[in-house]
Amino acid sequence: MPELPELNPVVHGRLRLALLSLLSGVDQAEFTWLRAKTEATDGNLGAQLLKLEEAGYVLVEKKFVSRKPQTAYRITESGRQALAEYVRALKQLLSLGPPVGAESV
Amino acid sequence: MTDQINDQELNDRLRLIENMIAEGRRHTQNWGWAFVLWGIDYYAAIAWSAWGHSAWAWPVTIVVGVAITIAFASSRAAGHPVTTLGRAIGSIWIATGVSMFVLFFALGASGRLTDGHVFAAVASAMLGMANGASAILLRWKAQFACAIVWWAAAVATNFTSDTGSLAVFLAAIFLCQIVFGIYGTIAQGRKNNPRVPAHA
Numbered sequence: 110m111p112e113l114p115e116l117n118p119v120v121h122g123r124l125r126l127a128l129l130s131l132l133s134g135v136d137q138a139e140f141t142w143l144r145a146k147t148e149a150t151d152g153n154l155g156a157q158l159l160k161l162e163e164a165g166y167v168l169v170e171k172k173f174v175s176r177k178p179q180t181a182y183r184i185t186e187s188g189r190q191a192l193a194e195y196v197r198a199l200k201q202l203l204s205l206g207p208p209v210g211a212e213s214v
Numbered sequence: 215m216t217d218q219i220n221d222q223e224l225n226d227r228l229r230l231i232e233n234m235i236a237e238g239r240r241h242t243q244n245w246g247w248a249f250v251l252w253g254i255d256y257y258a259a260i261a262w263s264a265w266g267h268s269a270w271a272w273p274v275t276i277v278v279g280v281a282i283t284i285a286f287a288s289s290r291a292a293g294h295p296v297t298t299l300g301r302a303i304g305s306i307w308i309a310t311g312v313s314m315f316v317l318f319f320a321l322g323a324s325g326r327l328t329d330g331h332v333f334a335a336v337a338s339a340m341l342g343m344a345n346g347a348s349a350i351l352l353r354w355k356a357q358f359a360c361a362i363v364w365w366a367a368a369v370a371t372n373f374t375s376d377t378g379s380l381a382v383f384l385a386a387i388f389l390c391q392i393v394f395g396i397y398g399t400i401a402q403g404r405k406n407n408p409r410v411p412a413h414a
Contacts, residue, residue, distance in 0.1 A: 121227075127230055127234050134297070135295035136298060137296040
């Protein structure tokens with residue numbers, strides 16, 4: 110039986126996956142836009158973005174525009190690569206049929 | 215962790231990725247207000263130059279239009295993502311605006327801008343080019359219709375009387391700036407509203 114690919118646990122979290130996917134479609138996005146698109150709470154969104162930042166998958170830029178603080182995020186090259194590898198692994202898992210341990214579901 | 219995942223969850227993750235990537239890519243800022251603003255700006259310049267007979271009518275109204283556009287665009291940019299498509303469309307309009315300003319300012323300053331037909335034709339052709347390029351990038355039929363109207367105006371202004379040429383130019387501004395601007399505001403507002411929840 111072929112070996113099952115491992116899914117990157119940092120990318121796999123639903124909100125983190127949504128954030129990486131959103132950021133892969135834009136050059137740069139603000140916290141408020143990401144919050145509106147994911148409908149996540151400030152605390153949860155901030156925590157997940159921090160995890161992605163710590164993994165080196167997103168870059169954060171904090172600045173002031175018209176005296177208002179703005180936090181912008183962009184996906185890094187390793188973030189893009191991690192997302193691509195995650196998609197590859199997902200597709201491979203789906204093509205292999207039900208994963209081990211899924212029979213009882 | 216792979217062991218505890220079923221097919222439904224895997225498919226759900228794939229759908230989420232597709233939806234979110236599409237959400238980011240299809241996001242375009244609402245620029246309908248800018249079309250309306252510039253339509254009013256052109257009308258103000260035409261009225262001022264027709265009744266005031268001032269050589270400053272176009273340069274002053276264009277500079278005022280640019281200042282309002284920059285101020286308003288900066289205030290509206292907050293909360294919108296920067297996209298490659300947005301930068302591509304922005305570059306078309308900035309380059310067209312600079313080209314029109316430089317050309318017409320030089321023609322006016324040198325005293326060679328004496329034929330209103332030529333002015334209306336060149337302005338219409340350049341606006342047709344910007345609308346056409348933007349429409350092709352956005353795959354937006356309504357904007358391509360505007361480009362056709364501008365190109366038709368660029369031809370028609372050469373074969374009509376002074377009054378007819380002015381009427382054609384005014385009508386093109388009304389259709390492609392005022393009407394299209396209002397339509398664009400409504401259409402883009404609808405397009406950017408749908409949301410895909412993605413709670414952790």
